[in-house]
Amino acid sequence: MIDRRPFVQKILKNRKDNLRVVSGIGTSTWDLMSAGDNIGNFGFIGAMGQSIPFALGLATAQPNLRILLFTGDGDTLMSLGSLATIANHPVSNLTVIVLDNESYVETGSQPTATAGKSDLELIAKGSGFDNCYTVKSEDDYDKIINTVYNEEGPSLIVIKCEAKATPLVFPHSFDGAISMNRFMSSIKT
Amino acid sequence: MADLIKDWRNDIYAVFKDLDITMVSHVPDAGHTPLINLCEKDNEIDVVTLTTEQDGVGLSCGAYAGGRRSALLMQSSGVGNCINALALPNICRIPFLTLVSMRGEWGEFVPWQVPMGLGTPKVLEAMDIKVFRADYEEEVGSTVDAAARFAFNTNRSAAVLLSQKMIGAKQFKNG
Numbered sequence: 001m002i003d004r005r006p007f008v009q010k011i012l013k014n015r016k017d018n019l020r021v022v023s024g025i026g027t028s029t030w031d032l033m034s035a036g037d038n039i040g041n042f043g044f045i046g047a048m049g050q051s052i053p054f055a056l057g058l059a060t061a062q063p064n065l066r067i068l069l070f071t072g073d074g075d076t077l078m079s080l081g082s083l084a085t086i087a088n089h090p091v092s093n094l095t096v097i098v099l100d101n102e103s104y105v106e107t108g109s110q111p112t113a114t115a116g117k118s119d120l121e122l123i124a125k126g127s128g129f130d131n132c133y134t135v136k137s138e139d140d141y142d143k144i145i146n147t148v149y150n151e152e153g154p155s156l157i158v159i160k161c162e163a164k165a166t167p168l169v170f171p172h173s174f175d176g177a178i179s180m181n182r183f184m185s186s187i188k189t
Numbered sequence: 190m191a192d193l194i195k196d197w198r199n200d201i202y203a204v205f206k207d208l209d210i211t212m213v214s215h216v217p218d219a220g221h222t223p224l225i226n227l228c229e230k231d232n233e234i235d236v237v238t239l240t241t242e243q244d245g246v247g248l249s250c251g252a253y254a255g256g257r258r259s260a261l262l263m264q265s266s267g268v269g270n271c272i273n274a275l276a277l278p279n280i281c282r283i284p285f286l287t288l289v290s291m292r293g294e295w296g297e298f299v300p301w302q303v304p305m306g307l308g309t310p311k312v313l314e315a316m317d318i319k320v321f322r323a324d325y326e327e328e329v330g331s332t333v334d335a336a337a338r339f340a341f342n343t344n345r346s347a348a349v350l351l352s353q354k355m356i357g358a359k360q361f362k363n364g
Contacts, residue, residue, distance in 0.1 A: 022251075041255070047277040050247035054277070057251025060212065060235055063363075081240030082247075088238055097351070104274075176280035184254055 004099050004161040008070060009035045011097075011144060016066075017111060019148070020186065022058065024051035024071025026106050027166060028099055032070055034169040042183040049078035052096060058084050059094035059154075062187060066093050073100040073114045080123060085127030086154050092114050095148045096156045101163040106137045109163060124156040131155040197323075197355070198224040200330030201288065205260065208337050210286070211235065212252045214245040214257035220290030220356040222263045241266030246274035250283045258341060261287040265309040266302065277317045280344050283317075283318075285346040287338050296358035310350060318346045326355055 004027070012021065012035040020040045023032040029043035042052050054070040076083075076098050086094065102115035114120060133162040135144065135157060147155045173179050195249020201224050205213070211230045214237040216222060228234045235257075239245050244262035252259045263271075268289060278285035292299070311322050319339055321334040333349050341349040 045279070047247070047274055049243065050250075050277050052275050053244040054251035054254075056237075057212070057248040057253075057257075058255045059251075059254025060237075061252045061257040079241075079244060082244045083245060084240055085237065085248075176277075177282035177317030180254065180281040180283060187255060 001162045002136070002159055004159070005034055005102065005166050007138060007159065007161075008032065008099070010138075010141065011148070012036075016149060018064070019066050019068060020058070020062070021184075022051060022055050022067070022069045024048075024069065024075035026072050026074065028070045028072050028075070029103075029171065030166065031038075031099065032138070032168045033171050037172060039182050040181060040186040042169075044075075045174060045176075047074055048132040051075055052079050052082040053085070055094055055096065055097070056082065056091060059091045061091070063093055066149055067095070069094070069096045071096065072100060072105050073098055073102060073112045073120060076102045076119070076120060080127070083124050083127035083156070087124075089106065091187065092152045093152050094154045096103055096154070097144070098156065099161050100158050101161040102151070103163040105163055105165055109165075120158045124158075129154060129156050132157070132177050134160065136160045196223055197326040197329035201333050202227045203252060204330060204333045204337055205234065208341065209259065209332070210255050210260050210337070211236065212249070213262060214244075214248050215262035216240075216242050216264070216267050217298045218262070218264035220264070220289045220351060221288070224262065232301040232340045242270045245254045245287075246271050246277055246285065249279050249285055249339060250281065254284050258284070260337075261284070261285075262299065263287065263289055265287050265289055265291050265293060267306045267311060268309045269305050269346075272312055272316060277319065277343075279317055282344040284340040284344050286340045287346075288333065288351060289348055290351045290356055291353045292314065295353035296360075297353065298358060298361050306353075313348050316346075318348050320348050322352065324352045324354055329355070338345065
């Protein structure tokens with residue numbers, strides 16, 4: 001089991017200029033913000049289930065950027081159909097990293113379906129992702145970095161994490177309009 | 190020579206081209222099919238088939254963040270699937286445009302279509318979506334144009350309800 005926050009920080013250390021990072025509702029956004037403020041980040045604080053289709057729209061619109069989404073198992077389980085949509089849409093620059101702690105930690109650590117019989121890597125595979133794998137050790141760091149920056153996507157990586165509450169690290173603003181305008185200023189259109 | 194036949198879907202397509210809408214997502218509905226076909230033939234438009242309408246909200250918002258304008262096509266039954274997702278364009282002040290083909294109103298055959306047909310304008314308005322409506326073919330182009338400009342000029346959400354009277358109620362035949 002991986003300690004998610006330092007691992008997210010490690011993945012984002014020395015990030016390249018062509019990377020834009022989105023995070024789904026919940027702990028993923030606090031994890032992303034803990035890695036340091038960056039205008040190339042956009043964190044969801046609501047609209048559960050929408051971060052995956054958002055990342056698809058962004059990746060489609062910006063084929064020359066690499067798009068990385070950090071999200072949780074809860075957010076992913078809410079929009080499993082979007083995995084089929086992504087797999088069938090030609091988008092090579094998107095990596096979805098699911099920080100899978102098998103629980104809804106923010107609401108009291110109720111177990112998710114991945115604590116039971118469900119396996120997000122197999123669901124992604126069945127949805128049509130050619131490149132998907134599960135990570136249980138930080139030894140796979142180089143493999144993850146290669147997927148994020150170099151491999152032809154769409155890719156989905158399930159990182160099995162410890163289920164533990166971590167301190168909340170807030171984004172630049174809770175106002176979505178301010179966050180979105182700031183994020184968009186990092187994208188030349 | 191289908192392109193030469195007058196069809197209000199051509200007028201919507203013309204608005205898409207005029208206003209640089211280059212991504213169209215949908216859960217298909219027969220009323221939208223001619224428009225979907227036009228978009229699929231256009232290399233400048235990405236057509237994304239969704240598994241649920243709510244994904245079209247996030248998709249549209251992500252595309253806009255990346256500099257692309259889009260529209261979500263759905264049937265009235267899909268509107269209910271989108272409600273919480275509509276918080277995203279609202280709170281982020283992202284322009285969002287959806288075109289809704291109506292069921293459950295004019296000569297409807299299927300009772301299951303009625304609840305969401307009746308609820309569609311109410312739930313959209315409850316989520317602060319500006320609702321436009323086209324009842325006649327002649328007003329489709331101008332209404333979609335107005336709704337799109339409302340959305341993209343004011344960074345708000347807009348929906349156009351395309352009436353079942355105009356689309357035509359499908360009558361089912363047993364056997």
